Amino acid sequence: MTGLIIDALSMRFDLPNGGSVQALQDINLTIQKGELVSVLGPSGCGKTTLLNILAGFLAPTSGKVLLNGHPVTGPHPERGMVFQQGALFEWMNVRRNIDFGPRMKGMGQSDRDRITDHLLATVGLQDFGDKAVYELSGGMQQRVALARCLANDPDVILMDEPLGALDALTREKMQGLVLKLWKETGKTVILITHSVEEALLLGERLIVMAPRPGRIFKEYNLPFAERGVGADLRAVKRSDGFADTREEILTMIWGMEEEIMGRKEGAA
Amino acid sequence: MTLAALYIGIFVIAWIVTRALRRQRSDFTSLKTVTFGDESAVTPDRVASVLSLLAIFLIWGAFTGSRLTPLHVPGPFKGDLSFTYTATNATGTDDAVVHLLAHDFGATVEPPAVTPGDGFAKDDAGTVAAWRSVLVKPTANDGEAATITAINGQPITPDVPLFIDNARIVLTPKGSLNVEPAKGWQMEPIWLPAPEAVAARLKEIATKGYQNTSLWEHLAASLQRVLAGFALGAIVGIPLGYAMGLSGWFRGWFDPIVEFMRPVPPLALIPLIIIWFGIWETGKITLLFLAALWIMVIAARSGVSGVRLSKIHAAYSLGASKWQILRHVIIPNSLPDIFTGARVAMGVCWGTVVAAELVAAEKGAGMMIIAASKFQLTDIVVMGIILIGVIGYSIDILMRMAETWLVPWKGRG
Ligand SMILES: Nc1ncnc2c1ncn2[C@@H]1O[C@H](COP(=O)(O)OP(=O)(O)OP(=O)(O)O)[C@@H](O)[C@H]1O
Numbered sequence: 001m002t003g004l005i006i007d008a009l010s011m012r013f014d015l016p017n018g019g020s021v022q023a024l025q026d027i028n029l030t031i032q033k034g035e036l037v038s039v040l041g042p043s044g045c046g047k048t049t050l051l052n053i054l055a056g057f058l059a060p061t062s063g064k065v066l067l068n069g070h071p072v073t074g075p076h077p078e079r080g081m082v083f084q085q086g087a088l089f090e091w092m093n094v095r096r097n098i099d100f101g102p103r104m105k106g107m108g109q110s111d112r113d114r115i116t117d118h119l120l121a122t123v124g125l126q127d128f129g130d131k132a133v134y135e136l137s138g139g140m141q142q143r144v145a146l147a148r149c150l151a152n153d154p155d156v157i158l159m160d161e162p163l164g165a166l167d168a169l170t171r172e173k174m175q176g177l178v179l180k181l182w183k184e185t186g187k188t189v190i191l192i193t194h195s196v197e198e199a200l201l202l203g204e205r206l207i208v209m210a211p212r213p214g215r216i217f218k219e220y221n222l223p224f225a226e227r228g229v230g231a232d233l234r235a236v237k238r239s240d241g242f243a244d245t246r247e248e249i250l251t252m253i254w255g256m257e258e259e260i261m262g263r264k265e266g267a268a
Numbered sequence: 269m270t271l272a273a274l275y276i277g278i279f280v281i282a283w284i285v286t287r288a289l290r291r292q293r294s295d296f297t298s299l300k301t302v303t304f305g306d307e308s309a310v311t312p313d314r315v316a317s318v319l320s321l322l323a324i325f326l327i328w329g330a331f332t333g334s335r336l337t338p339l340h341v342p343g344p345f346k347g348d349l350s351f352t353y354t355a356t357n358a359t360g361t362d363d364a365v366v367h368l369l370a371h372d373f374g375a376t377v378e379p380p381a382v383t384p385g386d387g388f389a390k391d392d393a394g395t396v397a398a399w400r401s402v403l404v405k406p407t408a409n410d411g412e413a414a415t416i417t418a419i420n421g422q423p424i425t426p427d428v429p430l431f432i433d434n435a436r437i438v439l440t441p442k443g444s445l446n447v448e449p450a451k452g453w454q455m456e457p458i459w460l461p462a463p464e465a466v467a468a469r470l471k472e473i474a475t476k477g478y479q480n481t482s483l484w485e486h487l488a489a490s491l492q493r494v495l496a497g498f499a500l501g502a503i504v505g506i507p508l509g510y511a512m513g514l515s516g517w518f519r520g521w522f523d524p525i526v527e528f529m530r531p532v533p534p535l536a537l538i539p540l541i542i543i544w545f546g547i548w549e550t551g552k553i554t555l556l557f558l559a560a561l562w563i564m565v566i567a568a569r570s571g572v573s574g575v576r577l578s579k580i581h582a583a584y585s586l587g588a589s590k591w592q593i594l595r596h597v598i599i600p601n602s603l604p605d606i607f608t609g610a611r612v613a614m615g616v617c618w619g620t621v622v623a624a625e626l627v628a629a630e631k632g633a634g635m636m637i638i639a640a641s642k643f644q645l646t647d648i649v650v651m652g653i654i655l656i657g658v659i660g661y662s663i664d665i666l667m668r669m670a671e672t673w674l675v676p677w678k679g680r681g
């Protein structure tokens with residue numbers, strides 16, 4: 001079967017002081033090929049931990065992850081990753097960053113050049129191939145990161161707050177780019193964000209997580225991502241239901257935060 | 269004290285004058301930004317650097333009576349230092365003149381010719397070198413039992429200094445006069461030679477060599493030792509640092525050694541090195557190897573552990589193997605740290621080699637100055653110190669140029 005299956009996943013971190021943190025508890029999720037899933041939740045609810053397990057950087061305490069029927073046991077180019085910032089290799093120029101994956105696989109120069117030229121055009125950096133990455137703006141760097149991930153033609157793209165460090169305007173442009181890439185490539189995308197608005201725009205499915213223990217709190221199926229493809233994102237934000245859903249989720253997260261604070265005060 | 273005040277004075281005056289001269293031009297740019305407290309906006313003012321060197325040169329010249337500088341502090345008195353003394357004996361008193369000539373240090377001059385004059389006190393003659401004193405006994409030719417009772421009309425008593433123009437005179441209990449011409453403010457060449465004397469010495473040694481070895485051979489000997497010691501230290505230290513950054517076993521095994529050796533200054537190892545490896549080339553290169561080793565180990569180790577986890581993760585999920593990650597991520601990522609370490613190590617090695625050559629060497633920059641100091645050839649010592657500083661600074665500049673060329677991404681990750 002194609003798709004990503006997360007089955008009864010739990011993760012507990014043992015702390016050096018003898019205690020432990022239940023970062024994830026009994027996560028079950030099935031994601032079809034080509035779905036765009038956004039994950040939202042208050043800080044510390046285990047979003048990064050979940051993504052790291054999907055990427056294969058962490059082994060879960062219990063439960064398993066299956067991609068296209070195979071268990072995930074470690075990092076693999078079938079699951080690409082886009083980080084918030086600072087994950088580009090600044091000792092390589094833009095082209096070398098983008099064709100890093102194919103190069104490691106031993107692909108020939110001409111094939112790599114074809115892929116890189118195509119991707120540079122896709123992310124709108126045609127004229128920047130020979131630039132050093134530290135000469136680019138933050139938004140351009142994230143374009144390079146997206147292109148680098150796509151160069152490997154992964155089945156699933158995992159993004160941990162990829163736009164978190166960008167200013168509002170750049171961020172909106174990049175949201176459009178993510179939607180475009182998702183639609184054009186038909187890849188499965190799982191995207192973590194702190195912004196409710198971004199989660200609504202960039203998720204056919206939106207998963208809201210709650211902390212302590214980290215768990216799935218609520219799930220939404222949303223129309224906004226589909227509407228946003230190739231359209232004006234600001235118009236989507238003004239469209240039916242967007243504001244209502246945003247308010248609902250914000251209230252929910254506020255509730256969670258208050259619950260956490262209350263529990264902390266109770267403990268003290 | 270006076271020197272410090274003078275230096276601060278020059279500093280402040282140079283600053284104020286330069287600012288006043290620049291006033292009209294800086295109006296536009298000074299409006300542009302508020303930069304106080306923004307360290308990155310502080311760039312060295314090159315005019316200040318030039319003035320700083322000039323100030324040191326001027327002070328040096330002023331206090332050594334250099335011909336190259338226009339202003340001098342008063343030098344030692346030179347010229348006619350004659351004074352009149354009053355001698356007393358049983359018959360009464362009589363005056364006579366001591367014709368004393370103060371001359372350049374190191375020059376030989378004839379005492380002025382004198383005629384004895386009338387009375388029982390006869391005129392005398394003598395010479396004295398600048399910065400020195402002379403003992404004269406004017407009563408030696410004045411017959412029996414004459415004693416000096418006054419100088420230039422001022423009464424004098426034994427052991428109480430008396431000042432005439434340009435000299436200090438003390439009457440010894442035995443009736444001699446100790447005459448010391450005014451020393452002024454300038455330094456004796458044996459303490460600090462004038463710049464031109466140092467330059468002349470540099471020219472002489474550059475053409476003729478020192479102690480049968482040319483200047484270039486001396487400097488090359490030191491540089492070769494530094495390069496050999498540094499290269500060995502880097503060849504051993506960098507892989508060791510990588511291993512310590514990548515493997516817990518290596519880290520655990522070598523941590524105590526590295527942390528123990530790190531605070532030991534290389535100079536403290538000299539005695540042991542001499543006992544083990546002898547005083548000559550092997551010992552020196554071993555010393556420099558050790559000086560560079562710990563620095564390079566620590567630099568490589570921190571270069572490895574400084575790599576961002578997300579870079580490693582990204583490389584893994586792009587399909588890189590462990591070796592590919594080492595080669596394409598960890599090593600390039602550590603290069604800026606390694607360069608910083610190399611710069612520090614070169615500086616330490618250069619300082620250590622000079623110190624080691626002070627202990628013993630046949631050639632080398634340090635050997636040159638210690639050998640010269642034994643003969644009180646201060647000009648060679650000063651020249652050597654300047655050369656050592658210039659070379660150390662040049663090494664650092666070269667390393668920095670190599671750094672911007674080879675690791676342009678430094679600090680921009
Ligand atoms: N390596 C670790 N060792 C111990 N505890 C950890 C570790 N990694 C995460 N945790 C804990 O697990 C919990 C979830 O962390 P995680 O980083 O997944 O949260 P997050 O939802 O990504 O938060 P944020 O939104 O702030 O990035 C936190 O309480 C955190 O302290």
Ligand SMILES: [Mg+2]
Nearest residue numbers: 047048049160
């Ligand atoms: Mg996180």
